Amino acid sequence: MSSPTNDLMKSLIKRNPHEPEFLQAVQEVLESLEPLMERHPEFIDAGILVRLVEPERQIIFRVPWLDDRGEVKVNRGFRVEFSSALGPYKGGLRFHPSVNLSIIKFLGFEQIFKNSLTGLPIGGGKGGSDFDPKGKSDEEIMRFCQSFMTELYRHIGADTDVPAGDIGVGGREIGYLFGQYKRIVNRFEGVLTGKGLSWGGSLGRIEATGFGLVYFLEEMLKTAGETLAGKRVVVSGSGNVAIYAAQKVKELGGQVIAMSDSNGYIVDEAGIDLDTIKLLKEVQRKRCKEYLSLHKHAKYYDGCSHIWNVPCDIALPCATQNEIDEQAAKTLVANGCIAVAEGANMPSTPQAVKVFLENQVLFGPGKAANAGGVAVSALEMSQNSMRYSWSFEEVDAKLRDIMVNIHKKAYQAAHDYGYTGNLVVGANISGFLKVAEAMYSQGIV
Ligand code: NDP
Ligand code: 2IT
Numbered sequence: 044m045s046s047p048t049n050d051l052m053k054s055l056i057k058r059n060p061h062e063p064e065f066l067q068a069v070q071e072v073l074e075s076l077e078p079l080m081e082r083h084p085e086f087i088d089a090g091i092l093v094r095l096v097e098p099e100r101q102i103i104f105r106v107p108w109l110d111d112r113g114e115v116k117v118n119r120g121f122r123v124e125f126s127s128a129l130g131p132y133k134g135g136l137r138f139h140p141s142v143n144l145s146i147i148k149f150l151g152f153e154q155i156f157k158n159s160l161t162g163l164p165i166g167g168g169k170g171g172s173d174f175d176p177k178g179k180s181d182e183e184i185m186r187f188c189q190s191f192m193t194e195l196y197r198h199i200g201a202d203t204d205v206p207a208g209d210i211g212v213g214g215r216e217i218g219y220l221f222g223q224y225k226r227i228v229n230r231f232e233g234v235l236t237g238k239g240l241s242w243g244g245s246l247g248r249i250e251a252t253g254f255g256l257v258y259f260l261e262e263m264l265k266t267a268g269e270t271l272a273g274k275r276v277v278v279s280g281s282g283n284v285a286i287y288a289a290q291k292v293k294e295l296g297g298q299v300i301a302m303s304d305s306n307g308y309i310v311d312e313a314g315i316d317l318d319t320i321k322l323l324k325e326v327q328r329k330r331c332k333e334y335l336s337l338h339k340h341a342k343y344y345d346g347c348s349h350i351w352n353v354p355c356d357i358a359l360p361c362a363t364q365n366e367i368d369e370q371a372a373k374t375l376v377a378n379g380c381i382a383v384a385e386g387a388n389m390p391s392t393p394q395a396v397k398v399f400l401e402n403q404v405l406f407g408p409g410k411a412a413n414a415g416g417v418a419v420s421a422l423e424m425s426q427n428s429m430r431y432s433w434s435f436e437e438v439d440a441k442l443r444d445i446m447v448n449i450h451k452k453a454y455q456a457a458h459d460y461g462y463t464g465n466l467v468v469g470a471n472i473s474g475f476l477k478v479a480e481a482m483y484s485q486g487i488v
Contacts, residue, residue, distance in 0.1 A: 047087050048073040055096055062145035064364060068152050068389060069096055075471035078460040091479045100124040104194040106172055108186045120191050122170035124204055125151040128481040131202055132168030133158055133417060135209030140175040147171055153388055156474030157410040160449045163421035168204055176211045188219035196224050201232040207420050208237045213283060233427030236420035245423035247438035253287025255415015255446045260384040262450035263405045272296035277355040279303050280362030281324050281331055284386040288359050290317055301353045304331040308350040311341040354378040361386030369394035376402045385409035400465060411453050411470035418445045
């Protein structure tokens with residue numbers, strides 16, 4: 044059938060045939076926006092969607108570096124500056140061997156709407172490299188980050204584009220990247236977020252994505268008269284998002300019984316001990332499997348994807364894209380799961396999302412549910428501009444307000460367009476509207 048969105052999707056597939064993750068992300072947004080486009084034909088006439096699916100700028104660059112044996116290595120660096128309609132490009136950097144243009148474009152595209160939903164003045168972008176930080180020494184990480192920034196610096200700036208962390212990029216990497224940026228431009232500015240607390244970072248940024256996810260989950264549960272108290276929760280991943288999501292679940296009375304890394308998952312019916320996970324992952328950079336040496340009663344299973352077989356009330360996918368497929372979603376439903384909130388970006392396949400929605404599972408899509416990280420990044424930018432810093436309690440209160448507000452906006456938009464309870468449609472419409480209005484006002488650019 045010919046419709047403006049179908050035609051757009053067809054041309055997009057033709058122009059970007061080797062970008063499945065990007066096409067997947069766009070397809071979902073375009074489908075969600077159909078009811079809105081019927082009410083707002085002016086957005087079609089102004090070419091808002093046609094423009095929005097084409098990044099404003101895409102940078103791909105060589106990153107040469109020397110390993111500890113003196114051997115030359117070369118990785119590929121990316122920064123996709125997707126939309127500056129609402130503010131400077133903003134979004135993380137991912138260092139993982141799977142990184143390619145499709146993955147960076149899907150992440151950058153999602154980021155536009157996520158950042159809009161926060162209500163803060165930030166555009167959308169994403170970047171990264173196919174560099175694998177696993178097994179590298181600190182010196183190798185430093186040399187890689189310095190080389191990466193030696194090209195990236197010319198494209199970014201506190202009012203232009205402000206990168207941050209994502210998979211494989213945490214405080215250590217942000218430190219090396221910031222040091223090199225400052226050295227090249229000779230300016231101390233808030234060009235990255237997730238900085239150390241003594242040099243411009245914000246209290247609460249480390250916790251923000253995970254805490255925000257659980258604040259959002261609480262709002263989802265409220266709409267069904269539920270709370271976290273006594274719920275069995277499975278959290279995939281054991282990185283930044285997973286750890287602080289698990290911590291907040293525990294604080295609010297839930298029990299986290301399983302976590303994972305890319306090799307496998309652990310089940311601890313007594314409740315996962317987060318001090319052990321933090322020690323293993325944040326300090327020692329070791330594998331989940333090692334958990335068993337300190338907690339003999341726990342169980343470890345090889346292969347991360349089967350974590351969704353562990354019966355639970357709530358699932359929080361916090362690892363990576365497409366980690367819940369249709370079969371995993373059906374298993375979750377069969378085991379009585381009542382809510383899924385996405386800490387990762389696009390962790391559920393479109394077929395899995397369909398299973399959740401058809402079975403009345405409360406479903407919080409990543410671009411709404413995991414927006415707490417970038418929201419506190421934007422608060423870090425505000426604090427840098429003021430040359431001031433807020434207390435942890437102040438930042439946490441603002442984060443909670445932002446997450447409650449995102450849920451309210453998404454819920455309301457879904458209701459207004461006849462999709463009550465469908466937060467996928469609600470988040471896409473609500474996030475898009477603000478961007479579309481800004482683009483409409485700013486003319487054809
Ligand atoms: P980390 O690098 O801190 O942790 C990633 C975790 O996910 C690790 O446990 C890792 O296991 C696992 N993982 C990564 N890739 C894969 C894979 N291909 N298959 C299976 N497991 C995998 O990253 P974050 O916690 O920061 O990010 C997790 C997710 O959250 C990502 O989707 C990211 O885009 C999203 N996100 C992050 C935000 C942030 O502020 N950091 C904000 C919003 C979303 P292993 O160690 O074995 O690789
Ligand atoms: O996916 C995301 O929102 C992030 N990785 C955080 C981005 C940011 O700029 O803090």
